[in-house]
Amino acid sequence: MPRITSLDARVVSYRFAARPEPLSLGSALRRDVVLVRVTCEDGSVGYGESFHGHAGSAVAEIVNTTMQEVVVGREPHETVAVNAETFRRFVLAAGMSGGLLLALSGIDIAMWDAWGKVKGEPVHRLLGGSATDFEVYGGGFTLGFQPPDELAREVRRMVDGMGFRAVKLRIGDAPERDLARVRHIRETFGGELDIMVDANLGHRYDVGRLAPELGDLGVGWLEEPYPTGSPESFVALRSRGRVPVAAGENLGGAHEFADWIRRGALDVVQPDVSRVGGITEALRIAALARAAGLRFAPHISHSCLNHAATLHVLSAAGGDGLFEADGSVVNPFRDGVFSSETVIADGRASVPQDPGLGVVVDEAALADYPGERGSPFPRT
Incomplete structure (x- = not known):
C-alpha cells in the first residue's frame, strides 16, 4: 500500500x-x-x-x-x-x-x-455498503426569509425542475411570518410535499413556541431550535411530542452525539461529515442513531466532495437514511470546478460509482x- x-x-x-x-x-x-x-x-x-x-x-x-x-x-x-x-x-x-x-x-x-x-x-464498497440511491430533500441557501409567493416559486422550481418531493424551509425570522411561509407552502403543494423546517439555532425568538402549529401543518421535523450548548432545551421540546426534533451539524464527535442521544434530545440525528470528523466518525454516529431507533439524516456542506462522502456514508449506514440535496441553481463547487456523477431525479440521489468518492477536481x-x-x- x-x-x-x-x-x-x-x-x-x-x-x-x-x-x-x-x-x-x-x-x-x-x-x-x-x-x-x-x-x-x-x-x-x-x-x-x-x-x-x-x-x-x-x-x-x-x-x-x-x-x-x-x-x-x-x-x-x-x-x-x-x-x-x-x-x-x-x-x-x-x-x-x-x-x-x-x-x-x-x-x-x-x-x-x-x-x-x-x-x-468506490468508497461505499470499501465500507461494505450496498444501497446505491436514497430519498432526498431540498435544502441550501435558496429557501430563506422571502415573501410566501416568492418562496412558493422557488419550491416549485425544485419540485418540477429537480424532482424533489421534500424541502426544508427556514424559520427564525418572526413567529407570524414564519408560520405564514410554512402555511403557504403547505396550502400550495398539499400533502404531496414533505416539509421540514430549520431554525439555524433559533437566534431571534423561542421557535419552540411554534411546535403545536408546525405539528398541525404536518412538518417532518424542527431543526436546531436552540443553541447546542443547551441540550436540556431540546429534551424539553421533544418531550412535548408536537414535532420531531433534529440537530447535529454543530455537534462534535460521536461522544457528543452519544450524550445527546442518552439524554433523549433528538429524534433526527444530523452529523456533517465535513464537521464531525469525516466519514470514519460519521459512521460511528450512524451506528448510535440506528441502535437508538432514531432517524439518520446527515447535514451537507458546500461542495460535492461533501455530498458524495455523505452518500457513501448513507450506503454504509444501512441505506435507509435521508440525503439533503443542494437546491441552488448555480454552485460551481457542486457541478463546476468540482463535479461528480451523482444524479438527483424523481426524489432520489444516486451514489457515485467511480473509484474513491467519485468526484473530479479541476485543479x-x-x-x-x-x-x-x-x-x-x-x-x-
Whole structure:
C-alpha cells in the first residue's frame, strides 16, 4: 500500500453574483470550501472538504501545520489511526475540538478518497455498503426569509425542475411570518410535499413556541431550535411530542452525539461529515442513531466532495437514511470546478460509482476561485 507523501489545504471561494435570501444567520456573501488534498507515493490524490464556519484560513492552517505529523507517512487506509491520534492528542485531552475536528474531517474524507482510488473501488464498497440511491430533500441557501409567493416559486422550481418531493424551509425570522411561509407552502403543494423546517439555532425568538402549529401543518421535523450548548432545551421540546426534533451539524464527535442521544434530545440525528470528523466518525454516529431507533439524516456542506462522502456514508449506514440535496441553481463547487456523477431525479440521489468518492477536481480551474479570508456572513 503506498504511503501518503504530502498533505495540504487551501481555501477556495465563490462570491455570489446576487446574495441569497437571508436566514437566521444572515445572508452569505460567498461559499467557502477548505479543500484538503493528500498525495500518495504512487501518484494517487485524494480530496476532502473541511467545513470552517467563519475562519477558513485558520482551518487550512491547522491542516498545513499541526496535522502534518499525524498524517504524512501513513497509508491512506489508516483513517482509524489518524482519528484516534487526533482525538487523543487534541480533541479530548487538550479541549481543542473546534478547529482540529474540522481539519480532521477534510483529511479523513481525502484519505478515504485516496484509498478508494488506490484500490479501484468506490468508497461505499470499501465500507461494505450496498444501497446505491436514497430519498432526498431540498435544502441550501435558496429557501430563506422571502415573501410566501416568492418562496412558493422557488419550491416549485425544485419540485418540477429537480424532482424533489421534500424541502426544508427556514424559520427564525418572526413567529407570524414564519408560520405564514410554512402555511403557504403547505396550502400550495398539499400533502404531496414533505416539509421540514430549520431554525439555524433559533437566534431571534423561542421557535419552540411554534411546535403545536408546525405539528398541525404536518412538518417532518424542527431543526436546531436552540443553541447546542443547551441540550436540556431540546429534551424539553421533544418531550412535548408536537414535532420531531433534529440537530447535529454543530455537534462534535460521536461522544457528543452519544450524550445527546442518552439524554433523549433528538429524534433526527444530523452529523456533517465535513464537521464531525469525516466519514470514519460519521459512521460511528450512524451506528448510535440506528441502535437508538432514531432517524439518520446527515447535514451537507458546500461542495460535492461533501455530498458524495455523505452518500457513501448513507450506503454504509444501512441505506435507509435521508440525503439533503443542494437546491441552488448555480454552485460551481457542486457541478463546476468540482463535479461528480451523482444524479438527483424523481426524489432520489444516486451514489457515485467511480473509484474513491467519485468526484473530479479541476485543479487548473481552482485559480478562478481564490480563497477569501474572514467570515462569509457579514455582521448584521
